[in-house]
Amino acid sequence: MTSDWSFTQGGPKEDPSNEFEVGRQFGNKEEVMLAVKQYNIRRAAEYKIVESDHWRYNARCIQFGPGCNWSILVSYRRKQERWEVRRYTGPHTCMQTSMGQDHRRLDSKVIAQHVFTIVKTDPTISIRVLQGDVENHFGYKALYRKVWLAKQIVIARIYGDWKESYNELPRWLFAMQMYLPAFKYCKPLISIDGTHLYGKYGGTLLMAIAQDSNSNILPITFAVVEGETNETWSFFLSYLREHVTSQPGVILISDRHKSIDGALNVEGSLWKLPHAFQAFCTRHIKAKFMTHFRNKDLKKVLINAAYSKSHREYAYYYGRLRGENVAITNWLEKMSRLQRVQYAEEGRRFGHMTANISKCINAVMKGSRNLSMTALVKSSYFRLGEIFARKGSEALAQL
Structure with missing residues (x-):
């Protein structure tokens, strides 16, 4: 006998126009409890559990007596x-009173059963959208927390238990390490970024993204950490350099996050000249400029300066910025010209002045960021495998 109820089979069916019948059967006790909850939720009625163990489940109307014999x-x-x-004695004959916006029997398990197919189809669906669907179906506005927990139940049912996924994780990481030597065939350029996970345990996903000669964007390394700190970025970047991007002359593009900058420039770092080159994302510089100086017209001049393809062109835009406000150029000079100006890096960036390839992957990974750890790795693994197989076939076809 099992006490688990299979969400994948859709759970117990409940027609609000029907009553329970003697002889009706259920696969397990969980289905019984869900059916009773659904029945009473749809009728705005309440009940109490008289007896519940491994062999029997007995419930009565909360107003059981002369006013109602439902049991x-x-x-x-x-x-x-x-x-x-x-x-069975029914239906309810009690005077049903308003239960407010929520029904206490409309718990996360009932909601999970209802939203299972929706979440399976789109794991990225927002809690607000699910709340609306639950309200339309049951007539009650469930609390945000209830619906969030329901979604986590569904995610765990589909993709595996959250805690157990950590135990399964090492072999999947080993598989990716052994069979996906992606960076070997890419440009000597990577873009790094961090993005929040919003599943049961939260955390941050750190990623390194590369691009091959056919302009295909590929995630080559990722790590799940508690947050963006000096320690986590140092861990990520040191292993990235040692095991994936060990060749000299690699250029790394990122925003100016203090933790990233600190990790790249520690004593003995192989991410510093002459081993590698660090470059800043122009979009991030632009955003920081607007925070400091709030000038839309000069923002365009700043961008033109960054994209300048010659010293002469750069000097023109730099002069305009200096003429308007010397504080702007003083602020810019805190960053090396090599890190922020196109002509100065001598083609090493392959025209990539922003970390957009990271942002693109963030968007692709959105559907995975609320999954358990192993599910996230599996999702990435199979997506990469599909990309490599498809692109490999396309390359062979052109020979």
Whole structure:
């Protein structure tokens, strides 16, 4: 006998126009409890549990007595290995009172059963959208927390238990390390970024993104950490350099996050000249400029200066900025010209002045960022495998 209820089978069906019938059977006790909850939620009625153990489930209307005789008894049939309604009196005849916006029996398990197919189809669906669907179906506005927990239940059912996923993670990481030597065939350029995970345990996903000669964007390394700190970025970047991007002359593009900058420039770092080059994302510089100086007209001049393809062109825009406000150029000079101006980096950036390839992957990974750890790795693994197989076939076809 099992107490688990299979969401994948859709759960117990409940027609609000029907009553329970003696002899009706259920696969397990969980289905019984969900059916009773749904029945009473749809009728704005409340009940209390009189008896509940491994063999019997007995419930009555909370107003049981002269006003209402609603009750149900469901027992486990050992020979059939099924739960069966043995006694039933209904429907409710009590004066049902308003229960407010929520129903206390509309818990996360009931909601999970209802939203299972929706979440399976689109794991990125927002809690607000699910709240609206639950309200339309049941007539009650469930609390945000209830719906969030329901979504986590569904995610765990589809993709595996959150805690157990950590135990399964090492072999998947080993598989990716052994069979996806992606950077070997890419340009000597990577873009790094961090993005929040919003599943049960949260955390931050750090990623390194590269691009091959056919302009295909590929995630080559990722790590799940507690947050963006000096320690986590140092861990990520040191392993990235040692195991993936060990060749000299690699250029790394990022925003000016203090933790990234600190990790790249520690004593003995192989991310500093002459081993590698660090470059800043122009979009990030632009955003910081607007925070400091709030000048839309000069923002365009700043961008033109960054994209300048010659010293002469750069000097023109730099002069305009200096003429308007010397504080702007003083602020710019805190960053090396090599890190922020196109002509100065001598083609090493391959025209990539922003970290947009990271942002693109963030968008692609959106559907995975609320999954358990191993599910996230599996999702990435199979996506990469599909990309490599498809692009490999396209390359062979052109020979």
